[in-house]
Amino acid sequence: MSAQNKILLLDDDEQMLELYQALIEQIPSHPDVQVCNTGARAIAMLESEPFTLLITDLRMPKMDGLQVLAIVRRKFPQLRIVVLTGVPDEEYRSRAYAQGVEMFWQKPSSAEDIQLFQDCIEAMLDRSTQTLEGFRGVQSKSLVDLIQLECLSRSSSLLNITRGGLVGKIWIQNGEIMDAATAQMTGEEAFKEILSWKSGNFEILPPDPGRARTIHISYQGLLLDSAQALDESKGPPAGTGPEAESLTPGGAPTGLAALGRFEGVGFVLAIPPDDNAPVDSWSLENSMDVANWARDAHRRLAKLGDGLRAGQFAGAFGFGLQEHWALDAQEQKGLLCVGFRCALTAEQVEQTMKHVFDKWAS
Amino acid sequence: MGFLTKQAPGLSGLHRLPSGAFTVDARGNLVSSTLPHWVPEVWAVQIGQQILAVFKGAAGVRLPFCELRVHYAAFRITARELRGGAIIFLSPKSAAPPLPPS
Numbered sequence: 001m002s003a004q005n006k007i008l009l010l011d012d013d014e015q016m017l018e019l020y021q022a023l024i025e026q027i028p029s030h031p032d033v034q035v036c037n038t039g040a041r042a043i044a045m046l047e048s049e050p051f052t053l054l055i056t057d058l059r060m061p062k063m064d065g066l067q068v069l070a071i072v073r074r075k076f077p078q079l080r081i082v083v084l085t086g087v088p089d090e091e092y093r094s095r096a097y098a099q100g101v102e103m104f105w106q107k108p109s110s111a112e113d114i115q116l117f118q119d120c121i122e123a124m125l126d127r128s129t130q131t132l133e134g135f136r137g138v139q140s141k142s143l144v145d146l147i148q149l150e151c152l153s154r155s156s157s158l159l160n161i162t163r164g165g166l167v168g169k170i171w172i173q174n175g176e177i178m179d180a181a182t183a184q185m186t187g188e189e190a191f192k193e194i195l196s197w198k199s200g201n202f203e204i205l206p207p208d209p210g211r212a213r214t215i216h217i218s219y220q221g222l223l224l225d226s227a228q229a230l231d232e233s234k235g236p237p238a239g240t241g242p243e244a245e246s247l248t249p250g251g252a253p254t255g256l257a258a259l260g261r262f263e264g265v266g267f268v269l270a271i272p273p274d275d276n277a278p279v280d281s282w283s284l285e286n287s288m289d290v291a292n293w294a295r296d297a298h299r300r301l302a303k304l305g306d307g308l309r310a311g312q313f314a315g316a317f318g319f320g321l322q323e324h325w326a327l328d329a330q331e332q333k334g335l336l337c338v339g340f341r342c343a344l345t346a347e348q349v350e351q352t353m354k355h356v357f358d359k360w361a362s
Numbered sequence: 363m364g365f366l367t368k369q370a371p372g373l374s375g376l377h378r379l380p381s382g383a384f385t386v387d388a389r390g391n392l393v394s395s396t397l398p399h400w401v402p403e404v405w406a407v408q409i410g411q412q413i414l415a416v417f418k419g420a421a422g423v424r425l426p427f428c429e430l431r432v433h434y435a436a437f438r439i440t441a442r443e444l445r446g447g448a449i450i451f452l453s454p455k456s457a458a459p460p461l462p463p464s
Contacts, residue, residue, distance in 0.1 A: 289423040297416045301432050304412050304439075310379060311435025318420060318427035325425055339425075346431070 039063030044283030386410030388446030
């Protein structure tokens with residue numbers, strides 16, 4: 001008995017989402033179709049749970065479909081992707097195929113088109129089931145492997161590596177390492193620092209061709225230097241060198257992604273008490289803006305409570321037509337701001353926030 | 363921020379937490395109130411301004427909402443957006459269980 005296929009449908013148009021969700025759910029294998037309306041949310045959902053197929057629009061505000069494809073293709077190499085667009089454009093079509101999509105569909109406009117579209121999706125799901133054991137990419141790799149792959153394939157990308165509260169970036173342009181940065185360092189020093197991290201998460205972001213070059217050594221030389229520096233500084237026991245430690249590319253839900261699994265949660269933003277420390281977010285595009293607002297709102301409301309002698313601040317909730325949010329604070333960890341889908345009632349939001357906050361705080 | 367610093371002592375001069383509702387317009391001016399007479403008008407205005415600032419800040423980061431609930435250990439504020447202003451409900455939380463009907 002094969003497991004039910006899961007399809008993620010991404011489109012900024014809510015009505016189209018509803019329509020295509022209904023159309024795809026009708027196909028014989030009755031897949032589980034989940035929907036989202038932003039690229040960031042799609043990536044967060046893909047990180048949270050396995051999907052068989054991603055169906056995405058191309059023209060969307062903020063992160064457009066091609067950006068989503070660039071990230072998804074690299075992070076989830078075995079995921080099948082179908083592009084569904086309302087505007088047939090040869091340039092978009094060729095760029096989408098270059099990103100490795102399986103099919104490029106113009107949004108069906110007749111009953112025949114719809115039937116054909118449904119048949120194709122069914123056939124793809126069928127194929128997915130048959131080739132589930134196949135090898136379409138490398139999901140778990142060391143950071144060194146990843147850099148070598150990027151450089152050997154002469155790719156251009158921005159690697160964003162996080163390890164707990166640490167964030168590092170490596171800029172690669174046409175297979176050359178251009179620059180690297182951590183909070184305190186840049187250039188080769190930062191590169192070696194990042195390679196010394198034994199574990200963490202990475203994501204491959206679209207390239208930043210405007211980044212000035214500060215590293216002029218070849219990637220082979222740089223990796224060799226870094227490996228030597230690591231050997232000298234640590235002398236690790238056999239089998240536990242940096243190559244033996246795998247990063248998790250969007251891997252099993254950890255940290256905030258695990259909080260995103262609570263029913264109805266749309267985004268999660270953790271804001272440390274130190275205003276200068278980096279924030280951590282899941283499925284939120286404008287995390288810095290929201291963090292600044294959340295800090296300001298918390299200060300206002302907490303001081304309001306102090307002035308009133310109303311007791312300790314115990315949470316704030318906003319209920320909107322499109323989305324709800326909740327904000328709570330813990331002295332050591334800072335603020336937690338969580339977005340909720342508008343389908344939840346106020347009571348459900350308050351209850352779920354309690355569970356999410358308890359899990360985060362613990 | 364004046365309210366939170368220089369004028370805060372005025373607020374703490376209240377010996378008990380008030381119950382009632384009031385409305386403020388988009389500029390934060392008090393429009394109507396059912397608060398007890400011992401609550402100074404300026405006090406309601408200052409709460410209203412803080413609440414409106416939270417509403418406006420959220421809209422600025424694409425998190426618009428129409429109802430705000432703020433919980434404190436002993437108090438609750440509920441605010442609903444009202445044509446750019448807000449209607450604000452103040453509810454002290456009672457530590458004692460409700461009295462049985464006599």
